Amino acid sequence: MSQVLALIGLGNPGAQYAATRHNAGAWLVDAVARSAHTELRPDKKFFGLYAKVRVGDTELHLLNPTTFMNRSGGAVAALCQFFKLAPEQLLIAHDELDLPAGQARYKTGGGHGGHNGLRDTISALGNQKQFHRLRIGIGHPGDAHQVVNYVLNRPGKAEQTAIDDVLDECQATLPLALAGDWAPAMNRLHSFK
Numbered sequence: 606m607s608q609v610l611a612l613i614g615l616g617n618p619g620a621q622y623a624a625t626r627h628n629a630g631a632w633l634v635d636a637v638a639r640s641a642h643t644e645l646r647p648d649k650k651f652f653g654l655y656a657k658v659r660v661g662d663t664e665l666h667l668l669n670p671t672t673f674m675n676r677s678g679g680a681v682a683a684l685c686q687f688f689k690l691a692p693e694q695l696l697i698a699h700d701e702l703d704l705p706a707g708q709a710r711y712k713t714g715g716g717h718g719g720h721n722g723l724r725d726t727i728s729a730l731g732n733q734k735q736f737h738r739l740r741i742g743i744g745h746p747g748d749a750h751q752v753v754n755y756v757l758n759r760p761g762k763a764e765q766t767a768i769d770d771v772l773d774e775c776q777a778t779l780p781l782a783l784a785g786d787w788a789p790a791m792n793r794l795h796s797f798k
Contacts, residue, residue, distance in 0.1 A: 609737060609783050611666040611690055612637060613681055615699040615722035617757075618671035627756040629741040630698035630722075631669045633772050638667055640776060645669060650687060652680040661780030666690075675721040678729025685730070695736040696782065698775075699723060702752065704742025706760060707767030707798070709775050711782060711791050712738045737782070739775060741768065771797060 616622065616631030638645050638656050645654035645667060653670040666688060670680030681697070684690065693713075699722055704710060714735045717723035727734050744764065746755040760768060774797045781790035 608663065608694065608785055609665075609696045610663070610688070610694045611668065611684060611696065612779075613668045613670070613677075613684070613695060613697045615674060615677050615697060615720075615726075616669060617674050622757070624759045625757050626743040626760055627674060627700050629700040629743055629768060629772075630739070632768075633698040633739065633741065633775055634667050634669050636772055636776055637665075637779065643667075647671070651683050655684075660783055663780070663783040665783065675725055677722040678725035678727070681726045682729040692730050692733040692736040696739055697723070697726060697736055698739040698741060700743045700756060701740035702743060702745045702756070704740060704744075705767075706742055706744045706764040707771050708742040709771045709794055709797070710740045710742075711778075711787065711794060712740055713787075739782075741771065741775070743768065 612634055614631035614634030616628030622628055637660065638658060641658035643656045643658050645656045648655035651668055652672045653668050656667045658665050658667060666684060668680060668684050670677045672680050699720060717727055746752060774794055778790040778794045
């Protein structure tokens with residue numbers, strides 16, 4: 606299995622979206638950059654905020670696209686082309702309605718599950734779906750008609766605490782995932798409550 610060399614956090618750009626549920630993937634990338642004492646900086650060629658950090662033994666590309674969620678694929682594809690990365694070398698962090706706040710799951714491959722950021726990424730990668738995902742639970746509003754409003758709003762205080770706690774756990778398992786030790790990474794993350 607190819608080693609993961611890039612962590613990409615899906616979200617929407619701008620202050621008005623920064624604290625919204627849809628940006629949970631971007632929050633993880635921000636946290637990894639902070640832990641490495643590095644700042645993500647605008648990079649026009651990647652259509653986003655970029656940094657390179659070391660996590661464990663891995664030199665890791667960090668990217669938060671600033672193209673809006675439904676255009677995330679262009680940024681992902683640009684990063685892949687520039688660094689000659691294959692889809693299986695990517696770990697894409699994104700918000701996940703099907704998991705409650707406070708849970709996260711690693712997954713490899715699969716469809717987009719209605720997530721516009723994943724849909725655009727799969728399309729931009731030439732329908733390649735074999736990238737790794739880190740699904741960060743944000744819960745579901747209970748009604749499909751409320752989803753757009755829900756993901757574009759801020760989580761409540763208890764919900765935010767639960768998400769922050771699982772983001773810490775994601776970071777703790779990241780060196781295992783990057784090293785290709787998916788089983789222990791999944792065992793630890795998936796049993797986190």
